[in-house]
Amino acid sequence: MSVAVIDSGGANLGSVVQALNRIGVDSHLTREPEAIQRASHVILPGVGAAAAAMAALRQAGLIDVLKNLQQPVLGICLGLQLLFERSQEGDVDCLGIIPGTVARLPETAGLRLPHMGWNQLEWQMDDPLAAGLDPKAWFYFVHTFVAPPGQAVATSVHGQAFAAVVRQDNFAACQFHPEKSAGPGQRLLQNFLSY
Amino acid sequence: MVAVRIIPCLDVRDGRVVKGVRFRNHRDMGDIVERAQAYRDQSADELVFYDITASPQARSVDVEWIERVAAEIDIPFSVAGGITSVESARRVLHAGADKISVNTPALRRPGLVAELADAFGSQCVVVGIDSIRDQHAFRLRANTGDPDNMIDPELDTRSWIEQVQQLGAGEIVLNCMDADGVRTGYDIDQLQQMRALADVPMIASGGAGAPEHFLDVFEQADVDGALAATVFHSSQILIPELKTWLRQQGISTRN
Numbered sequence: 001m002s003v004a005v006i007d008s009g010g011a012n013l014g015s016v017v018q019a020l021n022r023i024g025v026d027s028h029l030t031r032e033p034e035a036i037q038r039a040s041h042v043i044l045p046g047v048g049a050a051a052a053a054m055a056a057l058r059q060a061g062l063i064d065v066l067k068n069l070q071q072p073v074l075g076i077c078l079g080l081q082l083l084f085e086r087s088q089e090g091d092v093d094c095l096g097i098i099p100g101t102v103a104r105l106p107e108t109a110g111l112r113l114p115h116m117g118w119n120q121l122e123w124q125m126d127d128p129l130a131a132g133l134d135p136k137a138w139f140y141f142v143h144t145f146v147a148p149p150g151q152a153v154a155t156s157v158h159g160q161a162f163a164a165v166v167r168q169d170n171f172a173a174c175q176f177h178p179e180k181s182a183g184p185g186q187r188l189l190q191n192f193l194s195y
Numbered sequence: 196m197v198a199v200r201i202i203p204c205l206d207v208r209d210g211r212v213v214k215g216v217r218f219r220n221h222r223d224m225g226d227i228v229e230r231a232q233a234y235r236d237q238s239a240d241e242l243v244f245y246d247i248t249a250s251p252q253a254r255s256v257d258v259e260w261i262e263r264v265a266a267e268i269d270i271p272f273s274v275a276g277g278i279t280s281v282e283s284a285r286r287v288l289h290a291g292a293d294k295i296s297v298n299t300p301a302l303r304r305p306g307l308v309a310e311l312a313d314a315f316g317s318q319c320v321v322v323g324i325d326s327i328r329d330q331h332a333f334r335l336r337a338n339t340g341d342p343d344n345m346i347d348p349e350l351d352t353r354s355w356i357e358q359v360q361q362l363g364a365g366e367i368v369l370n371c372m373d374a375d376g377v378r379t380g381y382d383i384d385q386l387q388q389m390r391a392l393a394d395v396p397m398i399a400s401g402g403a404g405a406p407e408h409f410l411d412v413f414e415q416a417d418v419d420g421a422l423a424a425t426v427f428h429s430s431q432i433l434i435p436e437l438k439t440w441l442r443q444q445g446i447s448t449r450n
Contacts, residue, residue, distance in 0.1 A: 014289065015291060018266050022267075047316065047319070048315065107394070115197065116197075116419075117199075117419065138450075140270070142271075142293075143318065158197060179269065180269060180271045180293065182238075182270055
């Protein structure tokens with residue numbers, strides 16, 4: 001197994017590498033197209049703004065590389081949002097692998113933004129990522145923008161429902177941070193690496 | 196629904212966890228990574244590390260222990276103390292911290308909050324606030340890690356809470372200094388008033404001494420998390436039991 005973690009310029013990409021280390025899996029942080037194409041599994045993490053991350057991917061010549069990957073790909077947090085067609089954060093075109101637009105959670109009375117903390121999922125359909133997980137398990141979220149829940153594999157709620165886990169063929173993604181979600185997060189990463 | 200967060204706070208000095216009473220007389224409480232791992236195993240929702248020597252000594256936070264924590268711990272943690280610039284914040288975040296928390300340096304130069312939010316996003320930027328009662332008002336204190344050199348920035352807590360949100364703070368930790376270390380409960384009245392001014396998550400700090408204090412602060416002050424140190428370090432309150440009990444009282448906690 002060779003796991004490539006894409007360096008999209010975010011602040012805390014090392015956390016994913018360390019989470020993989022803890023489950024005994026070597027990975028490398030890279031923005032080299034060939035290293036990414038060769039990897040058995042690709043992780044697209046990301047903390048920060050959509051426009052900046054898309055600019056970094058474009059500068060590294062990775063847009064078409066990512067769209068054409070055939071191996072399992074896991075987007076995390078911003079990495080989920082980048083799989084959609086467009087994000088209202090910076091009003092930027094994203095990878096367009098999954099239809100839909102990422103939008104800001106609406107400001108409503110009493111709703112704290114960012115959505116920061118541990119929340120639960122509603123699984124809408126079966127998915128290999130869910131194998132062995134307690135359906136009531138908690139995951140750690142930090143975000144203000146959300147993808148539409150319509151086609152999601154799992155949703156979560158903060159003021160409104162949003163996509164917590166999505167899948168399109170070999171591309172899967174989660175809005176929460178499995179690398180920071182204790183035992184359930186570790187299980188989800190193991191599930192990703194086992195197919 | 197998002198769960199409330201129970202957050203042990205680990206004061207760090209020279210690579211060790213310490214705890215003082217009313218910010219004085221620090222006692223050694225053990226190795227950082229061992230402490231952090233124990234709290235993670237007890238289902239703490241997040242950890243806060245305050246490098247209590249960094250700000251008073253005007254030095255930047257040491258990143259070696261942050262790397263050790265990040266390698267071992269699979270729950271989020273923030274680091275406070277000594278972050279005075281985008282560059283020092285970048286070192287802390289690259290070492291593996293999820294969030295950076297600024298207090299005294301933000302009071303010295305409020306533009307720092309905006310610079311950090313622009314560079315890393317608001318979700319990484321916590322503003323720590325030390326607030327003290329002054330008759331009917333609430334006033335700030337800076338440099339509280341060093342009681343002999345504490346500074347009165349002559350600012351009202353309310354106006355600072357409003358200002359840091361405009362600058363891009365993603366979370367506020369409000370430490371009520373009158374209550375800190377004396378274990379008679381959070382300053383509910385102050386937290387209620389300040390909560391009403393904040394749209395971002397707010398974490399209560401200072402005063403936890405019993406499980407009822409956590410229930411009170413969540414029920415009455417509607418805070419998003421509660422931070423405590425001594426009661427957890429001494430095992431006077433065990434986090435799994437606290438969370439189970441809070442859940443029985445109708446508070447959403449992660450098990």
